Amino acid sequence: xxxxxxxxxxxxxxxxxxxxxxxxxxxxxxxxxxxxxxxxxxxxxxxxxxxxxxxxxxxxxxxxxxxxxxxxxxxxxxxxxxxxxxxxxxxxxxxxxxxxxxxxxxxxxxxxxxxxxxxxxxxxxxxxxxxxxxxxxxxxxxxxxxxxxxxxxxxxxxxxxxxxxxxxxxxxxxxxxxxxxxxxxxxxxxxxxxxxxxxxxxxxxxxxxxxxxxxxxxxxxxxxxxxxxxxxxxxxxxxxxxxxxxxxxxxxxxxxxxxxxxxxxxxxxxxxxxxxxxxxxxxxxxxxxxxxxxxxxxxx
Amino acid sequence: xxxxxxxxxxxxxxxxxxxxxxxxxxxxxxxxxxxxxxxxxxxxxxxxxxxxxxxxxxxxxxxxxxxxxxxxxxxxxxxxxxxxxxxxxxxxxxxxxxxxxxxxxxxxxxxxxxxxxxxxxxxxxxxxxxxxxxxxxxxxxxxxxxxxxxxxxxxxxxxxxxxxxxxxxxxxxxxxxxxxxxxxxxxxxxxxxxxxxxxxxxxxxxxxxxxxxxxxxxxxxxxxxxxxxxxxxxxxxxxxxxxxxxxxxxxxxxxxxxxxxxxxxxxx
Numbered sequence: 001x002x003x004x005x006x007x008x009x010x011x012x013x014x015x016x017x018x019x020x021x022x023x024x025x026x027x028x029x030x031x032x033x034x035x036x037x038x039x040x041x042x043x044x045x046x047x048x049x050x051x052x053x054x055x056x057x058x059x060x061x062x063x064x065x066x067x068x069x070x071x072x073x074x075x076x077x078x079x080x081x082x083x084x085x086x087x088x089x090x091x092x093x094x095x096x097x098x099x100x101x102x103x104x105x106x107x108x109x110x111x112x113x114x115x116x117x118x119x120x121x122x123x124x125x126x127x128x129x130x131x132x133x134x135x136x137x138x139x140x141x142x143x144x145x146x147x148x149x150x151x152x153x154x155x156x157x158x159x160x161x162x163x164x165x166x167x168x169x170x171x172x173x174x175x176x177x178x179x180x181x182x183x184x185x186x187x188x189x190x191x192x193x194x195x196x197x198x199x200x201x202x203x204x205x206x207x208x209x210x211x212x213x214x215x216x217x218x219x220x221x222x223x224x225x226x227x228x229x230x231x232x233x234x235x236x237x238x239x240x241x242x243x244x245x246x247x248x249x250x251x252x253x254x255x256x257x258x259x260x261x262x263x264x265x266x267x268x269x270x271x272x273x274x275x276x277x278x279x280x281x282x283x284x285x286x287x288x289x290x291x292x293x294x295x296x297x298x299x300x
Numbered sequence: 301x302x303x304x305x306x307x308x309x310x311x312x313x314x315x316x317x318x319x320x321x322x323x324x325x326x327x328x329x330x331x332x333x334x335x336x337x338x339x340x341x342x343x344x345x346x347x348x349x350x351x352x353x354x355x356x357x358x359x360x361x362x363x364x365x366x367x368x369x370x371x372x373x374x375x376x377x378x379x380x381x382x383x384x385x386x387x388x389x390x391x392x393x394x395x396x397x398x399x400x401x402x403x404x405x406x407x408x409x410x411x412x413x414x415x416x417x418x419x420x421x422x423x424x425x426x427x428x429x430x431x432x433x434x435x436x437x438x439x440x441x442x443x444x445x446x447x448x449x450x451x452x453x454x455x456x457x458x459x460x461x462x463x464x465x466x467x468x469x470x471x472x473x474x475x476x477x478x479x480x481x482x483x484x485x486x487x488x489x490x491x492x493x494x495x496x497x498x499x500x501x502x503x504x505x506x507x508x509x510x511x512x513x514x515x516x517x518x519x520x521x522x523x524x525x526x527x528x529x530x531x532x533x534x535x536x537x538x539x540x541x542x543x544x545x546x547x548x549x550x551x552x553x554x555x556x557x558x559x560x561x562x563x564x565x566x567x568x
Contacts, residue, residue: 086473103472103475104472104473106475108473112466118485120565121565133471133484134474161564163565
């Protein structure tokens, strides 16, 4: 694994793709001048244009854990879905592991904000479901599911139905389902957004340990509005501005790995990085720019 | 997990005790109603030539009827027709419903016709079906199928519509095709609603067959009830109807047992 640089907080100007031949070899994702707008039906037959993403460019290295942070409505989920191939941006280009984004690529796993468990399947069958769709052989499905359910602390709950599980347990199941796919690229859309603070912390720890234990580290793109969460998990945090979403800052997080989210919170370094990032994000939250349609395109 | 188990057991226990109390009251209520009827008939408060009495009804049912061949033969013909109609009507209705769920265009095109046909009093077609298909099994099966086809079609559509968009998104992100989504998401989502339709359809296919037999038929319990009704043998009519009710209840119970098995996850 690449050694993390200790230089915290090097914001790059948005809309610039560093052209670096060395980095290009290990680059797994290139987002190049991506913009997205869509139309909303207004009252009286009018249509208003919503500028969701404005000229976003960045790259991600293989094995990096990158968080996309921004106020709600900044288009971070739209961008993640574009990378997942679930929607197509109006303009710009995305290259993911040498190919165009496409829904259902075998090297990409997507984890949603909701657990997306099939209510008629037992826990173990929910974990095997994703592998089933991907065509993993039955015996291997069972084995991987059992291994991961044990890893996420759900051994003994294999035969329970989702309605019998707590919210945290359901999201653990979703985590097991996602990791069972062994996909080298992991896209996560606020996976812990609906959980209470304590459960969230426990699941963040779990995610980190699952991620850190693989021999070949998975590349993770993690969308969240929770700066704290982004900070304890990520190698890099991309801060997005309010609608229309622009890349406001790209900050490297210098903490050593493996990390323990529970311990990090008290350290001085944590607070330094946090306040620096909060300065970027807080400005966005407090700016009274209406997040509505047709926001003007003045430079940041 | 271990802590959850005794709680489930306790809940089941409480649940079953409640069941016993409810069933006791139900039996009590039925017995009381029959007693009142019997007393009124014995005391000549009711005209027994028109409404008979429980004694006469059950006397006939458990005497001549169950020992003779007529009731059993007719029950056989009615059951065959009912099962046939139920099978044909529900399978075709479910398939039609699923096609509408999978291809919303089809549903949009068919919508006015389905609404029209469904609001049509199809039971009133019985005399027409007798003319078209004769007094054998075909006319009553067609009548029953015409009733339950739409029930199943509409309940299937209603169930299929409630699909969770998030689950579809998950499937899409996994690269699932339309057939896989249909099989793994749409069908299980629609299942509870389909079962509700099946239970209703079973009762209605029975109803359709009986009405068909009452209009004109060679065999069947409907025809038998009609015959005794014309002969003013009300104890026999009621005995046949009671026998019918028992069969219907039995079939509905079987249906519920199957439903409980298939939809286990719903009761958790």
